[in-house]
Amino acid sequence: MKIALIEPKPPFNAYFFLKKLPLLGPLFLGTMLKNAGHEVKVFKENILPVYNENNDELHPFIREADVIGFTTITHTAKRAYQVADAIKRKFPDKKIIFGGSHPTFMSEEALQHADQVVIGEGEYVALDVFEGRNNEPLVRGPRVDINDVPPIDLKLLQGYHFKNDKINMKYAPIMASRGCPYDCEFCSVTRMFGKKYKVKDPDLVMEEVMMRHREGFRHAFFYDDNFAAIPGKTKVLLEKMIQANLGWRWSSQFRIEVWKDKEMLDLLKRAGCVTLFVGVESINQESLEDFNKHETVEDVKRGIKELLDYGFKVHSMFILGADSDTEETIEETIRFSKSSGSSTAQFSILFPIPGTRLYDNMRKANRIFINDWDYFDGSHSVILPKNITPLELQKKFIHGYKYFYNNTILRWLMSRVGFFLWKLTSRKYMKFLRYFTRKLKKEGVVEEGVLTLKGLKTDSLPKTLSEALSRK
Ligand code: B12
Numbered sequence: 001m002k003i004a005l006i007e008p009k010p011p012f013n014a015y016f017f018l019k020k021l022p023l024l025g026p027l028f029l030g031t032m033l034k035n036a037g038h039e040v041k042v043f044k045e046n047i048l049p050v051y052n053e054n055n056d057e058l059h060p061f062i063r064e065a066d067v068i069g070f071t072t073i074t075h076t077a078k079r080a081y082q083v084a085d086a087i088k089r090k091f092p093d094k095k096i097i098f099g100g101s102h103p104t105f106m107s108e109e110a111l112q113h114a115d116q117v118v119i120g121e122g123e124y125v126a127l128d129v130f131e132g133r134n135n136e137p138l139v140r141g142p143r144v145d146i147n148d149v150p151p152i153d154l155k156l157l158q159g160y161h162f163k164n165d166k167i168n169m170k171y172a173p174i175m176a177s178r179g180c181p182y183d184c185e186f187c188s189v190t191r192m193f194g195k196k197y198k199v200k201d202p203d204l205v206m207e208e209v210m211m212r213h214r215e216g217f218r219h220a221f222f223y224d225d226n227f228a229a230i231p232g233k234t235k236v237l238l239e240k241m242i243q244a245n246l247g248w249r250w251s252s253q254f255r256i257e258v259w260k261d262k263e264m265l266d267l268l269k270r271a272g273c274v275t276l277f278v279g280v281e282s283i284n285q286e287s288l289e290d291f292n293k294h295e296t297v298e299d300v301k302r303g304i305k306e307l308l309d310y311g312f313k314v315h316s317m318f319i320l321g322a323d324s325d326t327e328e329t330i331e332e333t334i335r336f337s338k339s340s341g342s343s344t345a346q347f348s349i350l351f352p353i354p355g356t357r358l359y360d361n362m363r364k365a366n367r368i369f370i371n372d373w374d375y376f377d378g379s380h381s382v383i384l385p386k387n388i389t390p391l392e393l394q395k396k397f398i399h400g401y402k403y404f405y406n407n408t409i410l411r412w413l414m415s416r417v418g419f420f421l422w423k424l425t426s427r428k429y430m431k432f433l434r435y436f437t438r439k440l441k442k443e444g445v446v447e448e449g450v451l452t453l454k455g456l457k458t459d460s461l462p463k464t465l466s467e468a469l470s471r472k
């Protein structure tokens with residue numbers, strides 16, 4: 001069978017400097033399907049779009065494929081639906097399957113554009129679904145033992161260039177664990193992969209590491225959500241990397257408490273870890289509690305310093321707009337991003353990802369004012385914050401980037417970020433926010449910048465941005 005797997009392009013190219021990093025779902029499943037004898041191609045639309053909506057043209061392989069799978073996160077969902085609908089219109093007999101973190105939690109919505117939706121992890125059901133033995137509309141994928149998942153075949157990726165087997169991608173994508181024992185309010189990882197932290201056997205991870213090294217990679221990004229969650233197991237892997245003496249450089253995501261384990265820091269250093277991506281979120285203790293972070297501000301401050309002193313780079317990720325945030329606490333967080341000495345910083349506006357408690361609570365409270373998935377990317381205000389207007393929050397987000405990247409050696413990044421901000425906070429959106437904030441004030445929903453919810457009327461909440469603008 002010919003099988004196409006598609007990662008749709010996001011509406012705003014927010015992470016275009018990391019645009020080559022693929023989601024691994026299609027590669028894990030694609031590798032399994034290829035090993036089972038199918039012709040598989042994986043399209044990451046950032047690199048090679050499969051559908052041109054201007055002339056209604058599909059990529060030739062999509063026209064030939066028997067089955068087409070889509071992976072989607074929330075802010076690529078609309079593009080996925082657009083492409084899937086175009087395929088169905090032209091080729092009604094082709095089977096379309098959806099999976100990924102958005103369809104898992106919005107399965108009925110996704111099913112309107114697909115023949116089947118896989119909920120949860122896909123490995124144990126993919127063969128039955130793609131080969132047509134399981135035709136249930138909603139298929140629940142059981143939790144996967146990641147030791148059963150083979151190393152991915154990067155050659156499935158279309159539109160990338162290969163030279164002597166080396167793909168033109170700087171960072172080798174590797175995943176050594178899945179899941180997270182924490183359960184932050186805004187994050188869907190625990191509900192998607194489970195509270196149990198699944199760690200891959202270090203020998204199997206090393207097989208993949210060696211494979212990427214042979215392919216010519218000298219840098220890697222471990223996709224783990226919490227690389228050192230089970231320190232004992234992480235250390236075994238690190239020892240093996242040190243023994244292999246690969247001389248390569250890599251990064252991953254960590255919780256800040258990793259700083260307390262000096263043995264871990266030593267091993268990380270010797271194993272080639274360069275940058276720790278840390279979810280700092282806020283330096284307002286109440287916001288950390290809103291997020292269920294199980295961290296203290298003191299820990300965060302001390303942790304960043306210790307990691308930097310140890311010679312690591314720290315990429316600090318902040319979330320602005322918790323219920324306990326005010327303009328002042330947001331400003332403090334932004335100022336801290338710089339005074340902390342963090343090597344790089346990333347700001348997000350709190351947004352509700354389907355599948356999270358935050359999403360459920362915001363829906364119930366009727367506080368999601370844009371029901372357009374295109375804007376669910378952490379770069380747009382989509383919920384009514386409590387102590388600041390959506391417009392001011394949006395401005396703080398822009399200010400955060402400008403403040404952090406102003407007059408640092410990272411000017412090159414600034415120019416990129418500047419471009420990305422320009423793209424993201426498009427004029428139309430800002431115009432809408434100004435109008436919307438005025439409307440909220442007029443209706444008494446926001447009084448002196450504080451969300452009262454008193455006057456909240458359902459018709460205050462437009463379905464899409466264009467609808468909101470047309471109502472104006
Ligand atoms: C690596 C990563 C990135 C990379 C690259 C991502 C990319 N190409 O989009 C970078 C750093 C650039 C990034 C950026 C962002 N990311 Co990110 N990222 C991840 C991370 C850590 C790993 C992704 C991955 O490969 N997972 C591993 C595979 C195994 O999981 P999977 O893709 O879900 O696939 C499994 C199942 O879903 C299913 N499946 C998936 N697809 C399909 C398809 C079919 C047909 C079938 C049958 C089954 C199936 O089977 C797979 C195997 O079990 C995840 C967290 C996580 N653990 O998943 C967050 C995650 C995907 N990111 C997330 C977010 C929000 C973002 C950002 C918006 C950042 C932000 N502001 O918060 C941006 C947007 C990026 C963009 N596309 O524009 C959210 C998405 C949630 C959502 N519903 O939208 C996640 C889930 C984290 C979270 N907070 O909950 N990210």
Ligand code: SF4
Pocket residue numbers: 180181182183184187188189190225226255279
């Ligand atoms: S934000 Fe990080 S620590 Fe919190 S649940 Fe998600 S992966 Fe775990």
